[in-house]
Amino acid sequence: MKRLASLYSALVLAAAVAGGGPGLRPQPAPVQAAEPERALFGAYPSRNMVSDVTGLPTKWDVKTGANVKWSQPAGSQTYAGPVVAGGKVFLGTNNEGVRNPKIKGDKGVVMAFRASDGEFLWQMVTDKLPSGRVNDWPQQGVCSTPFVEGNRLYYTSNQARIVALDTEGLKDGKNDGITTEKYKDDTDGDVIWEFDMMGELDVFPHNLAASSPIVVDDLIYVTTGNGVDEGHVNIPSPRAPSFIAINKNTGKLAWESAEPGEHIIHGNWSNASYGVAKGVPQVVFGGGDGWVYSFEPKTGKLLWKFDANPKGSVYALGARGTKNDIIATPVILEDHVYIGVGQDPEHGEGVGNLWAIDATQSGDVTAKGQVWHRGGEDFRRTISTVAIKDGIVYASNLSGFLYALDQKTGQVLWQHDMFAAVWGSPFVADGKVYLGDEDGDVTVLKAGRTKQVLAEMNMGNAVYTTPYAKDGILYVLSRNRLFAIQEGAKGAPLKED
């Protein structure tokens, strides 16, 4: 019933926009530069964790402020962002930072800061779901890294909605799009439209919907978070989609896929990437069933799929379990897809698998699409996305190991032990590899075929995120603080919390 209603209204809106609807004038296309400025989790559109920004610092000290341009508190738990575009830095966190004393209690929050000096601009605050922890876990905030394109920001809220925001927030004095936001001070966010995955598609997000969107042409691609119930046995909505495409202008569903269906192991927390392999455009998702899926971007037609769990893998709690789902983001580069498997970090460490897959074939390519593989004892569970540069794949895992692998063969060139859990991804830019860990250390190594550790700095708190670079500045986000790091900057010393 709900779906029919939304399809109907999509048709009406489409007609209206095309100029055929009663009383509605066609809207002019938004005036934009040839290619709008974009920011997202990873490079665009491959999700490769690299950047061509140069002049980045190698060393800094948050205690003394050396090379720290500015820093700002976030909430108490921060897993999303940072991303930088249009002179603004965005992150997802919870409401423990209490930016607005009028808004108290547990919420999902997207914060926006001015990149030049760190000034706090606005925050988009979302209440927690009434169904509670089963769909919207306490204190986790917003875990979806926003996708920014021009004056639009897209993210998945903790209410399992795909939300489009105006990057100016309500600070510009204009409430664009819908005007039914709950919080409407000038430091609050400005919602353009929302798509409710639970209401519209019967999605049952397990613990949290957290997909970091990617937008290509007019479509936003996300995983829905559809998963098991609290008992971790049943899937309440096996026919609800795991993967969807939403029109970025209308906020309406373009296509959906429930391929993982009843085989979802836990949740659906991976993201989509986009690329063209041998002339075939494809959008690739990591599935909650441990399979990688590639679709025709405009239609959602399945192109190929790959089982990322070797035959005989068994799902069991504890380190002995060998079957995993996919939480990392696939990277599609040079006709290959690179992806590692893992589990919710709460399940602990365990054996994993890292794959290079041939993206030019079709159907079930599990047997014939494998280009190389590291697994079992040679690789552990991971939620990190790879960074590929100059023929080297940099891959980290939950146990804290960082590998530099030959891109063609998967052979280990060198490895580094971070001595602590790694949830984020290695970030390669300016000839360096940056990686944060749960101890709060960020290690900087020389990018290349021989290992060289350049520096190790402690940020004062766990770093679960991946750094972002823009205009010579490295943005590093710890559990509760955002830092803008720049060579030569001299910031205020960080007081002990």
Added chain:
Amino acid sequence: MKHAVLTLAAAAVIVPASLHAEPATWAQWRGPDGQGVSQESGLPSEWGESAGVRWKTPIPGRGHSQPIVWGDRIFLTTDIEGDEVAGAKAQARHLIDGKDFVHPDGVGADRKHTYEVLALDAKSGKVLWERVAWEGVPYDTRHKRGAYAAATPVSDGKMVWAYFGSEGLYAYDFDGKQVWKAALGGIATMGVGIGTSPVLHENVLIVQADEDNGDKSFIVGFDKKTGKELWRTPRAVQVSWATPVLVKAAGRDELVTSGTEWVIAYDPRTGKELWKAKGLDSNAVPSPVVAGDLVILSAGYPAKLAMAIRAGGSGDVTESRVVWKFTKGTAYVPSPIAYQGHVYLVTDKGLLTCLDAKTGEVKYEGGRVPVPATFMASPVAYDGKILLLSEDGDGFLIKAGAVHEILKTNSLKEPVHASPAIAGGSLYIRGEKHLYRISKS
């Protein structure tokens, strides 16, 4: 005359050695002095399901409390889960910023539970007696990964005391007769259960009872023989799970408690505060350890910290007696261990950091166990080795000292969540379903 000579000769020969020896004991949480260190020699370094197991006794129910040993007696606690009770739910109410908080991982307060104290014979592994200490619907939930029978009992060789948080404190004699019991009232612990074990000092049995936001936290001392309350001191700290530790300094005994807001030392005889220092800021779960007159405290969540405070001070010693700090390598759950001049911090994944106990100087970091693993048990040490027991049942023996070396991995087929006891040449390992006695073959 002949008779007298015979008697003398008999007397010289017959007296058995055991009458003059102290019984082997591991009589409280982490054994002697609460440090997890055994001075015994001849302990096993190799075992498996079919090697070195003297006996293996099924233990009913669920418990993560450490077994204790006094000579031929072993005591442990367990919780046997019963049927759901219609309409039952946690009585405890938790408030954060004035709003009701229900812990997302809390389970158990919707059904009946039976808390038991068991006594086993150390020689045969047979259960000698099983006593129901309490039965009913618990005051609050426990963490789904935890257990209601989490506090380790303590014994003085004549009596044994078992603590079950809001469900009370129970004293038994060695024959299983209940001597006294005491109710401490409902102690809300954010719905995740308790962790702290009672501590004995001379005639005083002491319980650290920290609660939710700290408005009602206290520490209490009972007369061990009668259960009469001797003293009670309020504490300005939020809920904690660590067990306090005794240390000798400045010519007296101090009982040092870990805490989020404050680390506080008390006179164990009177409950009077001796000194305090700014706390760990994070959840006080691991128990403190002692190296000389330094007390080393640690926490791992939400932020990591280990710090060493010189005992023997007075008043607020934050600026004067905190000797070193270290902000990595600590665990959310397992406690560190101080052994032969070093402090070993261990993470929840078994990574060891070895520090000089006096200075906090790093000897090594990132000492790994050879396989992915998760740990709830705290380390113990004996014979130049550190033993880590994983939730998969693996026991990793690591060479003590400034260089990390895995000596052996010994595997049992069941998960291990409890810390082991060491006594009488044996390791007592409590698995999910059995208590094992492991000795040299």
